Amino acid sequence: MLPFTRPTVGEEEQQAIKEVLESGWITTGPKVKAFEEALEAYIGGGVLVRAFNSGTSALEAALIASGVGSGDEVILPAMSFTASANVIVRVGATPVFVDVDLVSRNLTVKAVEAALTPRTRAIMPVHFAGLAVEMHAIYDLAERNNLVVIEDAAQAIGTGIGGHKVGASGNPVCFSFHPNKNITTIEGGALASSDPQFIRRIERIRFHGIERDDEGGMDVPEWGGKMNMPDVGAAMGLVQLPKLEDFNHRRRELALRYIKRLPKHSAMVIPKDVPGHSWHMFAVCIDYLSLGTSRKAFQEQLQMMGVGTGIHYPAMHLFSLYRHYGYGPGDFPVAERIGKQTLTLPLFPAMSDEDVDQVCDALNKLLSGEVTP
Ligand SMILES: Cc1ncc(COP(=O)(O)O)c(C=O)c1O
Structure with missing residues (x-):
């Protein structure tokens, strides 16, 4: 029986996980940091990457850190996995769906333009099945209308766009490493952005809103969730990424x-x-x-x-x-x-x-x- 998908994992992944399990530190730690650095090098463009426990968490954090919330509308395609829309509801904003192209299954800039209202705050294009949305036109439109763009690249790790990798735009781009994705950390996700201030907020939102100071003290300046990737998953990602x-x-x-x-x-x-x-x-x-x-x-x-x-x-x-x-x-x-x-x-x-x-x-x-x- 041929399944529609199957993760390609073997001895190397098992060995990497075993090493983490035997190391005495199995949650977020050195493997996550190494995986984030490896993703930064792979995506290129000088972006910073932070790992998450799922693509859904990465999208939720991206919306919060972009200031999207109650009263805001977010435009996204009607054709995607429900996580894309659910996170918009989760942050108190309103999902505004648009139709897609039959062959590419991606939204079009024309449809996005027609859905704009004074309450539109963000656009969330989804690179469906690994096919990049034509982002130039979307970014032009966003700039003209002062909108945030958050790319749902859950299905698009490794996708090329205009001579770059998806993720290198500098704006928030979110990936998933769920087992049916092109590489997996069992469950997991990542967010790429070129803005260090934005990344600092992402780090807080990812982990209880906690900010630590140089003296070892801590503060909670804002709400944060529990969205961190464990080292066990990152160790697997470190083996998968080079493949x-x-x-x-x-x-x-x-x-x-x-x-x-x-x-x-x-x-x-x-x-x-x-x-x-x-x-x-x-x-x-x-x-x-x-x-x-x-x-x-x-x-x-x-x-x-x-x-x-x-x-x-x-x-x-x-x-x-x-x-x-x-x-x-x-x-x-x-x-x-x-x-x-x-x-x-x-x-x-x-x-x-x-x-x-x-x-x-x-x-x-x-x-x-x-x-x-
Ligand atoms: C388009 C899209 N967005 C978001 C997600 C959520 O990713 P995760 O399952 O890692 O939370 C998925 C996962 O299937 C997806 O396909």
Whole structure:
């Protein structure tokens, strides 16, 4: 059975974790510091990086440290994992959804512009599945309207954008190292920013609001949470990070093979390769109704043929929590179509070319009617 994703971890990661467990210091310590430095070197552009216990925490801290809160509106795509919107609610602000492009699944500057109101405080673009949003136009718009930009790069570690890595913009950019991401610390996240003052606040918010002075005293000048990454996770990240370029290279090879070999069928939309894409996921859209079937039946049939699939994601504005903000069906037709039709195909670095061919064959049989879902 081919799962839709599987973390690539082995002996080296086990050894690194064992060393931390035996060291007597297993929570935040030297490994976290080393991991942060390694991420700074990898991302480049002189940014500072701070590690978190999740991408969600990093986003929450970024919003608080940017001064986003009650009465503010934050524009984000209706197509993302629910964490993107939940953190906005958590800080007391209002999520303002916009529709996305069918193929890139990313928001567009046009949609963001149309959603601006006098209460707009921030934009949270999501680099969906490792494909970078066209950030130039977003930053131009933000500058003209005096808005904060917080990049949700949970799915985009290693993604290239305009000759740089995502994360090097200098503005707050948040990553996730959840096990299905391109590298993992089991659970974990990170925030990059080039502003030392901002980072100082991030450090406080990350750990109980605590600030220490040179005499060993401490103060709590503001609220802070408990968002620190343990050394066990960072030790794993330190082993994973040097493998990231190879992982992403292999992901691209597999994605290109899918693009070449998947059947061209009017009921299926296939993603496009773009330079810099880190191919966190490979997801197609299928019009199951036109094939006389449902996604559930389609997935079950694929499962019987040895192919695991995922759904990333239902459109967020249709969740009960967000309907309370007045959203409903028909508001964002493209995100809703993706939500209903999307199917994430297996993609992870340890897959073989033959695995891709197996998935393509299975889809071919289902789309051609040779096998009825
Ligand atoms: C787009 C997006 N944002 C935020 C998150 C949250 O990251 P984490 O699971 O590390 O909290 C995820 C995780 O899946 C994500 O995909």
